[in-house]
Amino acid sequence: MDCSIIIVNYNTKELTDACINSIIQYSKDIAYEIILVDNNSTDGSSLLFAERKDIKFIEASQNLGFGRANNLGAKQAKGKYLFFLNSDTLLLENSIKEMVAFFENNGESLKIGALGCILVDKNLEYNGCGSFLPTCASEIKRYKTVIPFLRKFNNVQDLVKPLDVTSFEVGYVIGADLMMRSSVFNSLGGFDSMFFMYYEESDLQKRMKDIGYKAWIYTKTKIIHLEDGSGKQVKNYNNRKRIIVHTSKNLYLKKNDAESFRKYVRWDRLFLMLNRFNKKYTKEENEEYIAEIKKTYL
Structure with missing residues (x-):
């Protein structure tokens, strides 16, 4: 088996079905299996x-989140390569074969x-494709761009995307298409498993880099991702989603940049204080958000 394609589904039946059909x-000219974790x-x-007889279907008894569900799928995978693919993606060409071939030909070098x-x-x-691994310093710098009275003093450079080359190195590959x-x-x-959703791919690849491996983007094939890429600023998270994203970010920083975490927390508290007046959410939602994020400081 060359590649095990692992997809996690949570109430995205039509999207997931379209994704599977595009893979098939x-x-x-590649030996693959599709493992779907619901x-x-x-x-x-x-139902x-x-x-479906063309996939391996695993039904979880609860919503495990992204990372734990993928772990469940990986336990039953037989492929030399694992390809974690979002349910809201669509193949346009023989991308999986191309990526496996690039991995095989260039993996060691x-x-x-x-x-x-x-x-x-x-x-x-x-x-989107990938970005820098976050640190407390990078997140403090980013706060200085979103806090209005500090914005003019700082610029955060986005990931440079040299799309005219065959491949380029990144801090981490987005979890939507991670091989x-x-x-x-x-x-x-x-x-x-401590990450319910978001930042789990950054954490995994940080640990991967610590043992000497690198993260790369292969530019000669494309996959449709129907959700906004991570390079785009999402302006209207629902309250639960913004709590999950922010919680995961803080857990990641506390785990992977512990020495600077206290300094980061001072800036995070300022950001939370300003969000008390965020008019995109109700007063109750802002209070819930602030209370939940403060728990991550402990």
């Missing part, structure tokens, strides 16, 4: 996918531990 349509969906997903490709939106415009050797993934113990 375009993936040729996070206890309530939209009829289990649809349990009947480039010390590839994680590989992604170029993500595009439904209009085929660039929609790894199964042996490396397993040696790292998979995704850290």
Whole structure:
């Protein structure tokens, strides 16, 4: 088995079905399996996918989140490579074969531990690929760009995207299309289960880099990602989502940059104080958000 493609579904039945169909349509001349982990969906997903004979269907008894569900799928994977693919993606070409071939041909020379490709939106415009591994210093610098009275004093440079080359190195590959050797993934113990969602791929690749591997983007194939890429600023998270994102960020920084975490917390508290007046959310939502994030400081 060349590649095990692992997809996590949570109430995205139509998107997931389209994703699976695009894999089957375009993936040729490569031995692969599709493993679908359903996070206890309530939209009829289990009725649809349990009947499919062209996938391996795993039904979780609860919503495990992104990392834990992928870990569950990886335990049953037989492929040399694992390809973690979001349910809201669509293949446009034989991307999986191309990525496996690039990994095979360049894995040792480039010390590839994680590989992604170029993500595009439904209009085929660039929609992300990877970014820098966050640190307390980088997040403090970013706060200085979003706090209005400090914005003019700082600029944060986004990831440079040299798309005219075959490949380039990044801090981490976005979790929407993350390919790894199964042996490396397993040696790292998979995704850290303390992350429900978000920052789990950054944490995994930080640990991967600590043992000498690198993260690369292969630019000669593209995959549609229907959600906004991580390079775009999402302006209207619902309250639960912004709590999860911020919580995961703080857990990541506390785990991976502990020496600077106290300094970061001072800036994070300022950011929270200003969010008390965030008019995009109700007063009750802002209070809930602040209370939940403060728990991550302990």
